[in-house]
Amino acid sequence: MIEALSAPARDGSSKSLLFSSREHQDAQELFQLLSSLIKDEATAVDKDAEQAFVGLGIALSHVKGKLDEVGKGMFDGLTANRRSCVVCGYTEAVMHFGFDNVQLSLPFAGKVSLEDVLHEMTKIEVLTDCMCRKCSLVATERRLEEEIQRLTSEEPSSADTPVSQSRKKRIKETKKLQSRVAALIKEGRIEEDVKGLKIERTLSRASTKQVMLARAPPVLVLHLNRSSFWGHSASKNTTAVVYPELLDLTPFTTSGQLSTSPSAPISSTAPPPSVLSHLAKSSSSSSQSSSSPASPRVYYILQAIVCHYGGHGFGHYICYRRKPRPIVSSSSQPRFRPPTLQDLSDPASGKGWLRISDDSVGEVGINTVLGDQSGVFLLFYERVAHQE
Numbered sequence: 001m002i003e004a005l006s007a008p009a010r011d012g013s014s015k016s017l018l019f020s021s022r023e024h025q026d027a028q029e030l031f032q033l034l035s036s037l038i039k040d041e042a043t044a045v046d047k048d049a050e051q052a053f054v055g056l057g058i059a060l061s062h063v064k065g066k067l068d069e070v071g072k073g074m075f076d077g078l079t080a081n082r083r084s085c086v087v088c089g090y091t092e093a094v095m096h097f098g099f100d101n102v103q104l105s106l107p108f109a110g111k112v113s114l115e116d117v118l119h120e121m122t123k124i125e126v127l128t129d130c131m132c133r134k135c136s137l138v139a140t141e142r143r144l145e146e147e148i149q150r151l152t153s154e155e156p157s158s159a160d161t162p163v164s165q166s167r168k169k170r171i172k173e174t175k176k177l178q179s180r181v182a183a184l185i186k187e188g189r190i191e192e193d194v195k196g197l198k199i200e201r202t203l204s205r206a207s208t209k210q211v212m213l214a215r216a217p218p219v220l221v222l223h224l225n226r227s228s229f230w231g232h233s234a235s236k237n238t239t240a241v242v243y244p245e246l247l248d249l250t251p252f253t254t255s256g257q258l259s260t261s262p263s264a265p266i267s268s269t270a271p272p273p274s275v276l277s278h279l280a281k282s283s284s285s286s287s288q289s290s291s292s293p294a295s296p297r298v299y300y301i302l303q304a305i306v307c308h309y310g311g312h313g314f315g316h317y318i319c320y321r322r323k324p325r326p327i328v329s330s331s332s333q334p335r336f337r338p339p340t341l342q343d344l345s346d347p348a349s350g351k352g353w354l355r356i357s358d359d360s361v362g363e364v365g366i367n368t369v370l371g372d373q374s375g376v377f378l379l380f381y382e383r384v385a386h387q388e
Contacts, residue, residue, distance in 0.1 A: 082095075207262070216249055245301065320364070322345075341384060
């Protein structure tokens, strides 16, 4: 890894990707660099695999399907972005954007919970300066109607003059455009363009915008942005963030049904069940299944965090990570498996986690990990395997 990071930059310069300056290095920037290198290698592997399978056809199709999974990013997810106009009720097509880490802005407060920060990111935001396509079409139709009325009410010239013929042609063309625009509005084909028509750009007095997670990744990386800027100065935001070992991401993700109402969330979910009830159901073989099971919730277990000690332009990073599971020789119990709710730490043990600071490594408990709240900078959560 060090060799890859020390290699010259891709632009051909002699500077390395990581050690390009004497400035303080950012842990999130390092993660971004590593994930980019991993994606580049995965893309190269996919290309080599494509060439290797040329000519073999369907004979090795089952093997190729497994190889395709290798290139899938463990950190890659999708956000759903929706914008709606409160004035006319029109909602644009929901856009999806990829991410490999989620950047969260922190308020200036003594203490805040991670769930509150996620809620702030995914809450409905009111905008007053966005152009609305439907309002623009309505304004365009109104302008065309006024133009038709003006042309037909003008005092005509002498019969069969060129001016009169020109006016008739303009009235005909304007009526044609007006009927096209009216049809688009009536049939809901708002995004279609009309050739030769200048749209009357109209700003909505009130529109809403919301972002939610549409596809949660296997490993969720949360970056708590602690940088604060004003003028030419910068400082570190030391707000304490309370983060759980078990994170319920369901309220911040989309479900199978999407809402287009400007005042409603993109998706809504049922209240979360008790974690203890999940543990009871999974440990009891005699429990009966519900006749109408609820949709599976999106749970994540904390696997590692990166903390920063110091100021904005200097300091030291340390890492807490969950101790790896011991290697099991049995093929029925693979070492690399999605975590379950039974993997939650025992707070009374005082063990189960490693604190890593340069070459100093020591074992600590989950209470120590969750107590480092003012310096937490990166959070790594792994998705829990769905349990019936």
